Amino acid sequence: MIKTLQLIEKSLERSIEELIEFVRIPSISAGANRDEPVEIEKAADFLVNQFTRSNFTADKIRMGASTNPIVIARGPQFSSNKPTVLFYGHYDVQGVDNPREAWLNDPFEGHMLDGQLIARGASDNKGPTFANVKAAELTLKSTNELPYNIVFVIEGEEECGSGALEAFIKGGGLNEYGPFICTVISDTSMYGPNQPSLTIGLRGISYMELTITGPSQDVHSGLFGGIIHNPNTVLIHALANLIDESGRITVPGFYDGIIDISDREKELYVSLSPDEDAYCRELGVSALRRSPDFTLLEQRWTRPTLDINYISGGSPRTVIPADAKGAISARLVPGQDPLRIENLLKDQIRKAIPAGTTLAFSKEHKSPAYFLTESHPLVQPALEAIRKGFNTEPILTREGGSIPIVTDIATYTQAPVLLVGFGQITDNWHGPNEKFSLEDFHRGMRTSAALLHELKQYTTSSPLKNGS
Structure with a gap:
């Protein structure tokens, strides 16, 4: 673990350069100004090349009439006798017509400002996905053989419905990689600046x-x-x-x-005591529409x-x-x-x-909605990984948004999904001047590497079958 973290520090500048190269590809799959499919292909090729250089076996999979390939990569020393840790992400991004003139710089320049990378897709979802890619690469470079396989599935249609990936999963495309310990997805956000969190619920x-x-x-x-x-x-x-x-x-x-939430979860949301005035300032409204029966976070996440x-x-x-x-x-x-x-x-x-x-x-x-009970045995290893990655105490949260593919993945892998987000809710996903903190990118790599370490210990002490 220490050697992996040292490698992350040593290679951080290069990792940032590669991320900037990644976000400069206008791989738009949704929005009025969708670019030509060649840009989607460039983004998929970028990932395939990244994985190949790290001794992964990487392929582009096409489903039906879709022109946006799914990138599938499996780590070296893959064995059908070992369970698999699956990583999901997406390389496609939203359009920039919202409006284009509101951008401070070209949305695909990869502009740096005050420690933030400003680009379409920087936070949703190229930055967090690439943090996981680099963490896996450096973990494998610094660690003896792992007791599990590492497999990445990175799609190019998340912003327009995930049709190809849904067909791939439901058609048995993941079967050859099972059984699964879990799926790791970093397409959620942290609770707030310097407050990392494990998201255990999404609305449907x-x-x-x-x-x-x-x-x-x-x-x-x-x-x-x-x-x-x-x-x-x-x-x-x-x-x-x-x-x-x-x-x-x-x-x-x-x-x-x-299904009502537990009293313990209600108490947690009360203890977080969000600043309603800060919400108003951030959203540019004079008041929130509040319910007298629920706390603000209950409204945001569980209603x-x-x-x-x-x-x-x-x-x-x-x-x-x-x-x-x-x-x-x-x-x-x-x-x-x-x-x-x-x-x-x-x-x-x-x-x-x-x-x-x-x-x-x-x-x-x-x-449907997704929910992982806080008593699940993988929750504590995930929290420990976040703790090590951010050097601070994480919390459990839900999110009000939806990631439809999550329930498909959970159903077909018969394994839990760990939603470990590295971005902020203020990163302006889908809006002008989307950004991603390079410090969060760094801490995301650390967290992902720590999670792979925790899962190594977990798998060794609790051999799994079908992720259970």
Whole structure:
């Protein structure tokens, strides 16, 4: 372990240079200004070359019509007689049209400012993923044969649905690498600056887009207003029928089956005592929408939500539009079935659609919440690794976001997922001037290396079968 940490220190400057090279590749898979597939290919090739230089066996896997390859890499001395530690990450990034002129520098320059690397994908997810890649490389360089295999799966479609990886996993693509001890994912964030955390829960999601269609074309609101339904008005009424002014979701049955959090977890969230004024300043709002029944962190992490993400219809001209479009997403918690929630939402919307208009749903996607009980035997080794990597005491947290592929990985590997994030919630994922602290990159490498050390001890003392 000491030798690995020394190697991390010695090679830190070179590791940062390689990370900058990585983020300079505009591997956009989502957003209005998606680059040509050649940039996606460059990012995948960058990883393959990194792994090959470290004596990994690395390949690019393609699924169906997808042009974005999955990079699969397995460490040297891979053996089917050993269990596997799986690392997941993604090399694709969001677009930069949000807006482009808000960026201080070219989003793919890899600009350095005050110890931060400013670039699209720096924190989501190239920086944290590359910290794991370098930690594995240096661990293998400084350690005798490990009692487990190391395998990386790094995809190029996380920002646009993970379709290829989902097909790969459900088609048995991981079977040859099992049994699994765990999967390590660094696509979450720390609780705060200098406060690392192990994320033990993610909310699930039910997303859908809808289109209300009225007249066959835009029509004059003076000539025809009042005798036909306006798709904009219908859409607004239909969506308003899902939630009340306090934020409570009014869909019958929506809250049924929710699993309450433990008293111990509630006490933890109270003890963290987040600064609500700081939230307001960071978000640029004058007040938060608070519930009298739950603490702020309970609301953020453990309660379901429903949001209207998009509304579009018509124009400033005085017309009744031919159609109106919207998108909604519900964040779900343990106990809520995504398909059931999707059907409840659709049924409620259908009730608000009058004759003379039509309703169509599209682009639905969903995934359940993920939760790892704090009593799981791998929680303590993970916390110890974070403790060593950051030289401070970590905490257990959840996150309000969703990583749909997590539940697929957990299901098909039959092993826990350890969500060890190295970035900050203020890193501005998906927004202009995304950034990643180089200190967090450094501490992320240390943490990942420490985790591999802890898993070595854990596997030696508790031989595993199928990750259990």
